[in-house]
Amino acid sequence: MNALELNSIYKTFGALPALDNVSLSVPAGSRTAIVGPSGSGKTTLLRMIAGFEFPDSGSISLNGQTLVDGSTEVPAHQRMIGYVPQDGALFPHMTVAGNIGFGLSGDAASKQTRIAELMDMVALDSRMSQRWPHELSGGQQQRVALARALAQRPRLMLLDEPFSALDTGLRASMRKMVAKLLSDTGVTTILVTHDQSEALSFADQLAVMRQGRLVQTGQPMDLYLRPHDEETALFLGDAVVMPAWVENGYATCDLGRVHVSTTSQNGAAQIMLRPEQLQISSQAAELEQVDGCIGVVTDRDFGGNTCTLTVELKLPSPATDGQSTSRSLLVRSSGVHAPAAGTLVHISTLGHAHVLTEPARRQAVAAP
Template sequence: MSTLELKSVSRFFGAYAAIENFNLTVASGGRTAIVGPSGSGKTTLLRLIAGFEVPDLGTITLDGVTLAGDSTFVPAHRRVIGYVPQDGALFPHLSVAENIGFGLPRGTENRDRRIQELLEMVSLNASMASRWPHELSGGQQQRVALARALAQSPKLMLLDEPFSALDSGLRVSMRKAVSKVLSDAGVTAILVTHDQEEALSFGDQLAVIRQGRLVQAGAPKDLYLRPADEETAAFLGDALVFRAHVSNGWARCALGNVIAGNAALNGHAKILLRPEQLHLSRSTLFPNSADGCYGVVVGSDFGGDKCTVMVQLQAPLSEDELTIPVRVPAMDCPGPGTRVHILVSGTAHSFTADRRALSPS
């Protein structure tokens, strides 16, 4: 298992900085997801790690060995790093077995056995060894690509949006399968994706990249609940941001009093809540509650098992007739005109006026 370190890495294309002053550590045996919008530099970063691109500044080390930096550059074929591209990129003229064994020298002892082991590792039947790539489903092709990348026992595995071409159901099952394979093999892995759910569920570290710069890195749950800024909050999921006054561990906002995530904060701020923290019920159940707030349903969107209800908050807590979305079970979806009561659970994350996360005063 291997530890990867990127220190002050930059890559320029003319005056454009595709990656700029990027610092990241991926722990040995860990799984890191790098997420960001299209054009943020995700693929360029992966190509720098793989050795397909040369950094203009900074160093990249693996297990303490410098792969790129100063006057050192180890070419891609000598880095022992596996790479699975977005489309799998199987050789159409080679069978499944020959695709998997492409990097294994012919005539070597146990080559066929190694191919069979890899087929089993990625949960493909041995009978598929003789098939051609065009005879496989998208998910099967990605499994073959993963097996091929694992064939030479890489120190590090790089996954460049490998599930993006799959339908949603298959994408989830493939993500879980690949994660298990890598974990069982003890291979350090990096997944690049623009899918927030995929990024949050893949591994033990999440890194958000924007315009070539690292915005925030840490445990997925920490980034989801305590993002560095509003843009990151919105990118990682539905976000509700309210103006508030924070005092004595409470944030007073349009939803009433909400527990502040940092009791040391005081003053005007913006707070973040996730939709799942809001709980809606008909106001007749809480006719005179001092907790939470009241509103009127002005519309709804049916989404199968859940319904998104648009609620217009009522004065005095809401100063400007704020309308917010609240998710409820479809069977409990109230109709337009229904007066409802909203309670908030959990704590609120706070931002300063310039949208950065608040620090203790």
């Protein structure tokens, strides 16, 4: 069953469309991540679900209850939706306990028990309960904001870039902690982020947003391997995109003959591979192989656990159709055995190339 349904939401601020025909279904108990560049409308969408903004048209329902449509507007405080805004927004004049217990009802003793329970849930030391927000680190402030939102036993949790102010290590551990906590409590969650790796690892469902529109929605791995267009491909990671002739499950391109994941698309097309689908070898025996193709390493970008190489392909014949005769590719290699610039390498492909369905605007290899 779907917990949340958004149908054709439109919102403009002045003349600027912030949300343009957004429809989304969020299954009960699932984790959905919404990714998109800054200004694409992510926060506006969350605020609308929470009830802090209202659409110009369209409808929203939660567990079958209409929250907003042409004739209904359920106010934010009656929606039972938890919202952790981008900056945490703790009340600065209240202690940790005061912030977490803000909306709790009941007597002092039961409130105190519940606050202790919530602090334990978000792994905050109970000795911090009397601290002020300015005495907490960024990660601790986010935990308090999360506990405050959980205190209301929300039907839906909305998280707006909750990890963006944290440093890399803390960010990963907070993300794991929050993901586990939310799945243990079974709360349906929407996470907004501009960080694609965060979204890919957090979500059951991923929605990509651009200029107020949801351009593609699906399982994270599906979107990563089968994006509709080049822009989405590049938003979710590095990609190698090149023109090809597609026929009967194969693409003929500058990499030679490559399997594609479809047999229904034929003719001239753009194909996409992820850099980790390209394998290189500098062994003499492999350099003589007929499959795959040969290139020269022109750049080596050492990134610790992996190394990204730029490989210039050696194309067999000069172009007769006015197209470029050189093509460079991004290839992922282990940092330990990465060949140096100038090395001749054999390139083969792993898995299937994906045929992009939207028309391409560029044809060369590109990185974000």
